[in-house]
Amino acid sequence: MSELRIWNARAVDPGSATILDRATIAVSGDRIVEIAEAAGDAPAGAIDVAGRTVLPGFIDAHTHLSSDTSRSPGFGPASQLKGEDPRPRELGWFLLAKSCTAFLEAGITTVRDVGAYDDEAIVVRRAVELGLTPGPRIRTCGRIISATSPGGWHFGTMYEEADGPWEVRRAVRRQLRRGADFVKLMSTGARSVEREDPEPAQLTREEIAAIVDEAHRIGLRVAAHAEGLEGTRFAVEEGADTIEHGLALHRAPELLAMMAERGQVLVPTLSTFHDLAERFAHEWVPRLVDQAKRQLEDAYRTLAAARGAGVTIAMGFDSGPPGANLWEMVRIAEGGVGSMAALAAATSGAAAAVGLPDIGRLERGAVADLVVVDGDPVSDPRVLLRRSRIRLVVHDGRVVAGRDLDGPAIGEPAGDDEPLEPPTGPPSPCLTHS
Numbered sequence: 018m019s020e021l022r023i024w025n026a027r028a029v030d031p032g033s034a035t036i037l038d039r040a041t042i043a044v045s046g047d048r049i050v051e052i053a054e055a056a057g058d059a060p061a062g063a064i065d066v067a068g069r070t071v072l073p074g075f076i077d078a079h080t081h082l083s084s085d086t087s088r089s090p091g092f093g094p095a096s097q098l099k100g101e102d103p104r105p106r107e108l109g110w111f112l113l114a115k116s117c118t119a120f121l122e123a124g125i126t127t128v129r130d131v132g133a134y135d136d137e138a139i140v141v142r143r144a145v146e147l148g149l150t151p152g153p154r155i156r157t158c159g160r161i162i163s164a165t166s167p168g169g170w171h172f173g174t175m176y177e178e179a180d181g182p183w184e185v186r187r188a189v190r191r192q193l194r195r196g197a198d199f200v201k202l203m204s205t206g207a208r209s210v211e212r213e214d215p216e217p218a219q220l221t222r223e224e225i226a227a228i229v230d231e232a233h234r235i236g237l238r239v240a241a242h243a244e245g246l247e248g249t250r251f252a253v254e255e256g257a258d259t260i261e262h263g264l265a266l267h268r269a270p271e272l273l274a275m276m277a278e279r280g281q282v283l284v285p286t287l288s289t290f291h292d293l294a295e296r297f298a299h300e301w302v303p304r305l306v307d308q309a310k311r312q313l314e315d316a317y318r319t320l321a322a323a324r325g326a327g328v329t330i331a332m333g334f335d336s337g338p339p340g341a342n343l344w345e346m347v348r349i350a351e352g353g354v355g356s357m358a359a360l361a362a363a364t365s366g367a368a369a370a371v372g373l374p375d376i377g378r379l380e381r382g383a384v385a386d387l388v389v390v391d392g393d394p395v396s397d398p399r400v401l402l403r404r405s406r407i408r409l410v411v412h413d414g415r416v417v418a419g420r421d422l423d424g425p426a427i428g429e430p431a432g433d434d435e436p437l438e439p440p441t442g443p444p445s446p447c448l449t450h451s
């Protein structure tokens with residue numbers, strides 16, 4: 018059984034908003050077995066982190082794992098040149114493996130995939146479990162359950178279309194058969210499809226109720242894509258466990274109150290609205306860009322209203338490239354929630370969204386996913402965006418990434434920081450037409 022002891026750390030547990038200075042954290046196997054004040058000299062073999070901050074490993078509750086090799090600049094291979102050999106589709110598997118490494122290097126130790134093409138996320142999860150590639154803990158919905166819709170045409174194998182209560186129940190059963198860990202449904206249309214109006218519900222209340230009932234009966238949680246208010250209302254009232262996007266909720270305080278009471282989690286995905294409204298506006302149908310600008314304002318209003326109502330908030334980047342995920346945490350922090358609550362959204366809040374209560378916490382008995390950081394993310398969350406500041410990443414009790422992975426450079430000061438640019442590269446496949 019692997020043993021690990023971190024010495025002289027500033028231990029920050031965002032979920033409980035507690036900070037313990039000069040802490041020692043002991044790990045046995047994949048669990049934290051002790052967090053206490055470090056007294057005296059460091060025991061032999063302990064990793065002295067010289068007062069640096071230790072946080073729980075970060076969790077992205079809204080990702081789309083994608084093998085799209087055109088994901089460049091910034092992440093995938095350089096664009097193909099004329100005369101170059103055609104690129105085999107199988108290169109995509111290497112890109113998925115690279116994504117998994119990029120998550121770990123950024124301190125992301127768990128991702129929830131909310132829809133991938135061709136069941137790729139299920140295969141990658143298996144590859145990580147079998148030790149074929151380093152990677153975070155992956156939970157995936159398999160295919161997204163949608164009504165027959167224009168989005169089904171756009172998103173192809175990311176969707177499973179079904180209509181009527183019995184067909185949608187069958188679609189839930191198909192996801193379980195396929196290897197899904199939870200179920201995702203489209204309660205409304207998508208902001209990225211010209212012929213879909215995200216305002217009205219797309220599935221009926223009866224269909225959403227059937228999906229939730231079927232999933233919960235067989236032990237699967239339900240994530241609901243929800244943009245307009247009607248579909249969001251159906252999803253909240255019928256018991257979806259997480260509301261993805263959920264930007265209309267500021268218009269319905271009674272739904273936020275219900276979510277807070279029942280423990281339904283909001284995943285606000287601010288970054289995806291920045292993508293469509295700003296970062297990639299030049300690539301999109303103008304009506305969708307105008308709509309996204311309004312949605313961006315709505316999303317920030319809902320973030321504030323949800324925080325006020327006591328709703329659990331989870332970080333979900335829904336953007337790219339892989340490894341830039343903590344930009345979403347920074348946006349949550351700077352969106353008026355504050356850094357400790359934003360760090361909680363990226364740890365304990367996202368753990369609640371994934372439905373894994375043993376991750377995202379820095380306490381005895383929790384899973385030993387840890388990140389050692391140079392600097393103080395509680396006063397400046399942007400330090401987490403700088404790769405040179407990520408000193409060690411521990412996943413399931415083992416050191417897997419970080420600047421000090423290959424040796425104890427931990428005593429050295431932070432290197433020259435690379436410039437802090439907003440992420441480059443294409444948006445989430447959630448916005449990418451197949």
Ligand SMILES: [Zn+2]
Pocket residue numbers: 079081131335445447
């Ligand atoms: Zn998405």
